[in-house]
Each structure stands twice: as C-alpha cells, then as structure tokens.
Amino acid sequence: MIQTVQTTAFTDQKPGTSGLRKKVRIFAQPHYAENFIQSVFDSLADFAGETLVIGGDGRYLNREVIQTAIRMAAANGFGTVLVGRGGILSTPAASHMIRLHKAYGGLILSASHNPGGPDEDFGIKYNIGNGGPAPEAITDAIYARTKTIDRYLTLDTPDVDLDRDGETLVGTTRVRVVDPVAAYADLMETLFDFPAIRAMMASGTRLSFDAMHAVTGPYATEILERRLGAAPGTVVNGTPLPDFGGHHPDPNLVHAHELHARMMAPDAPDFGAASDGDGDRNLIIGRNIFVTPSDSLALLAANAHLAPAYAKGLAGIARSMPTSQAADRVAAALGIPAYETPTGWKFFGTLLDAGLATICGEESAGTGSDHVREKDGLWAVLLWLNILAVRRQSMVEIVHDHWSLFGRNYYARHDYEGVPTAGADALMAALRAQLDTLPGTTVEGLTVTAADDFAYTDPTDGSVSLKQGVRILFDGGSRIVFRLSGTGTEGATLRLYLERYEPNDGKLDHSVAEALAPLITAAEKLASIKTHTGRTEPDVIT
Secondary structure, eight states, X not given: OEXXXXXXXXXXXXXXXXXXXXXXXXXXXXXXXXXXXXXXXXXXXXXTTOEEEEEEOOOTXXXXXXXXXXXXXXXXXXXXEEEEEEEEOOHHHHHHHHHXXXXXXXXXXXXXXXXXXXXXXXXXXXEOTTSSBOOHHHHHHHHHHHTTOOEEEEEOOOOXXXXXXXXXXXXXXXXXXXXXSHHHHHHXXXXXXXXXXXXXXXXXXXXXXXXXXXXXXXXHIIIIIIISOOOTTOEESOSOOTTGGGSOOOOSTTTTHHHHHHHXXXXXXXXXEEEOTTSOOEEEEETTEEEOXXXXXXXXXXXXXXXXXXXXXXXXXXXXXXXXXXXHHXXXXXXXXXXXXXXXXXXXXXXXXXXXXXXXXXXXXXXXXXXXXXXXXXXXXXXXXXXXXXXXOOHHHHHHHHXXXXXXXXXXXXXXXXXXXXXXXXXXXXXXXXXXXXXXXXXXXXXXXXXXXXXXXXXTTOXXXXXXXXXXXXXXXXXXXXXXXXXXXXXXXXXXXEEEEEOSSSOOOOOHHHHHHXXXXXXXXXXXXXXXXXXSXXXXXX
C-alpha cells in the first residue's frame, strides 16, 4: 500500500552543474534524500508504467539511498526499475542503459570525483531519456519543488537483494537487478578496433590503469584484461569501496600521484590512465609525458578517424568555455564547426542529439562522444589505445607530432577550494565591474584585446545561459578565465584557467609553469586573489 509521508521542505536543495551534492551527514538527515527524489518525480510528467534506471558509484550511503529510491519509484507509478548489481553503475554506463532500454530517465547516485565516506560527499543526479543530465528547465523545476514540498510517497516493503541478478516485485513495479558492466563493454566493442588493440597487447605493450577504488574497476578489468588481453594486474585499485580506500577519486596529478610516478619511472609502462569516482573522467599519461585534458581532447579529435566508429569523420567538436582552444584548431583544420559551451555536459547533449557535434570535452578531464550523453573515462582510454594500435608510435611521438602541426596551447587550472562564499562572490563582482575598461590595457606586458562574462545561446533551442565565467583575452591568443565551480559541497571553489598559445616556432618545450608565469602574475593583479580568498596559492593545480 502506498504511504504518504508528511515532510517539511529543506532550503538547501538547489542542484548544481551535476545534481545535488552535499555531505553524507546532510543526506542522512530524515526525509532529506526522500524530499529531493520526490521533487524530481513531482517535476516530471507522464511516466506512469515507464522504466527508471537507478545506480551509483558505490560510495558511502549508495545502497541505502538506492533502496529508498526503488520504493519511491514504485509508489510514484514507474512500471519497471533497472538497478545495477551491487548498486553499481558508472555514469556513462547508466547513460547507455537509459538509451538501450528506452527508459524514461535515471537516478545516478554519485558525487563524481569528490571523496567518499561517512564524513565526505554524496550526490543525486537525474538524467533524462536521452541519457544525459537534466537541462536547466528541469533542474530549476526540481529546485522550485524542493522549496514547497510537504509530502513524499513510498512503500513499506523489504529491501531488494542488490547482489543477485533477477527480477522481483516492489508493489506492482518490476525491479530488475542487472549486470552493470556487460552492456557497456559490448558497446565499446562496436566503437573501437578491439582486434588491433589485442594484437598490440600481444606484442608486449604494457598498460597501467588506476581505478582509484572507484566504479570503473569492474569495467576496466572486464574490458582491458579480459577482452583486450592486457596483463593481469594492469588494473590497480580495482575494487570499488564506499570510501574509495580513503583516497580522493579525482584523476589528476595530485590524487593519482602513484600512477604518475609509475609512468615517469625508467621501466614505465607504455600507457597509463585513471578514472574517477563515477567513471566519467579520465587521466591520460604516456611514458614520460602527461597529456592535459585539453590536449587530449584535441588529439582524440584529430585522430578519431582511426577508430571504426569515427572513420567517416566528425560532425563537429564541442568544448566547454574554460577548456583550451587547442580543439578549435583541429576543427578548423578538419573544416568542421567548433562549439564553445558553458561547463556542464548537459550543454553538449543538445548538440549531440542534433547531430551537430560528435566529440566533446572539458578541461576537467571529461571527454566523450555521441555514443552516450555523458562524458566517459574508459571511452577516452580505449580511443587512445585504438590510436596507439594504428599509428604504432609512442605517446611522446604522437603528442609532439600534434604540437608541430597545430602549435601548443600551454594550459593549467588553479583551484582554490573551500573559499568563503562571500569572498569568492566579491572577487567575481569586482572583476565584472572592470570588464568594460580592460580592453586596450596592458598587464605584465600582455595587452587585453577583449573581456566579457561568458554567455551562451544554445544553437538548437535558443536557450540562453548567462554569467558562465569571466574571460580576459590577450593579444596572441593567451587568456585568463575566472569561474566559480558548482561541484563542491562546502564554501566556494574558485577556478582560475590560464592559457598561452605558441605556434610551431621550435619553442614548444617550455615548462608549463615557465610559459604561464606572466599570466599567473597578471591574474593576481587583475583579481586580487589573495585579498579576496586569503590564499597565497591554489589547493590544486592541474
């Protein structure tokens, strides 16, 4: 029998760029998760009898909230609920499952690259029927409902056995527990030249993949070791753990330092990679070379034709505004459109659905294509392996060939995490106040050619997104971008993006710090970062 539970609205349930993320202690409050899930359902229409996909990255509280979501989905009238075995579904695998089963949508329980554990982070994101994150019209409706909700619907039923494949009834709703890996792995086989990659493995190529005790462990083990023949032990930290083994599951050089050290050692493997908490981000490292996410996007786009799925060419390339302009140069060379969007994969989804873009990427280590509607860490790894198998060159050779052809975009992101919100807001307000007066001025020998607060008009539906980040552009193609991130759970995260373009003049091997030094000084002079944040240096540099 359906139960109607009276509740009181919470004031802090505004979804960010990737759903609602809060500390576990916040989500563990009575009615908190229930309120948000019911607000999602109340913001949707015509889903009676339809299919809902539910899964997560295995972090602390994942199983408990899945049981809650199953009961509420049944009480609200969904006909079928598909759940990954063990409560596990990587974000790209969830997107594929939604699309494969023509589901109405899905609930993805994850805080992505944020740490997990009883004192760490949890999150809930709703994805629509195309497999992608809900657009702003839906997330705005969800937030509006969270402010007025006074009841939610559920059932008083036993927990579903999440560890055994099969079907059971919860009320009148069919709940199917399914293999979380097989369908996704099958999809990857349709995109890439697995025989060529297997032959490369058999010839002695060595890989190292750090799953960071997060969701991609089972996926990487199945695909890399079982289907492609990489040596046993190629996948390290491959068992998903509720606290990610006490580590931060963000695939950057700070948190994946062991992988970086392994790849810089004299006996390094040929190719190294890592993925994050929910499997949608990637880190790419070759022997003795780190490939920035921005460069990786450009290199993947330039070489995508070597993989069967992209042999006929790309419709277009899309990148988030803070991502370096390296991919734009590839698009120009290929004669295809380049799209610059706000941060958030939902902005890529409309381009992919419309067939305007094929490959998309973000500087925050997310790349993907039109095979799903999320960024996809293992997809990027497999496309890199396909390129290596066909070109038969080292990572260093492939990257240097690219720079010699297109020039190099020196690039870095400086994160100031947990900054007091008032200080971060004041910094951005002060920057916006001087935008009109900056063009024509000179800072650290750099002449400002343009300055704006990035706004985006979606070419498919005309929707407008304002105040997406302050851009300061300099003569010669360099730029600085300031943006507040929506992925943290406490305070504000200020992100400073620094980019300097160097054409191929034989000077493409500066250290990144050396190349960007004038921009770093200019950013401090323009924004008074130390004054507003109280920080003398960033927490993370990527």
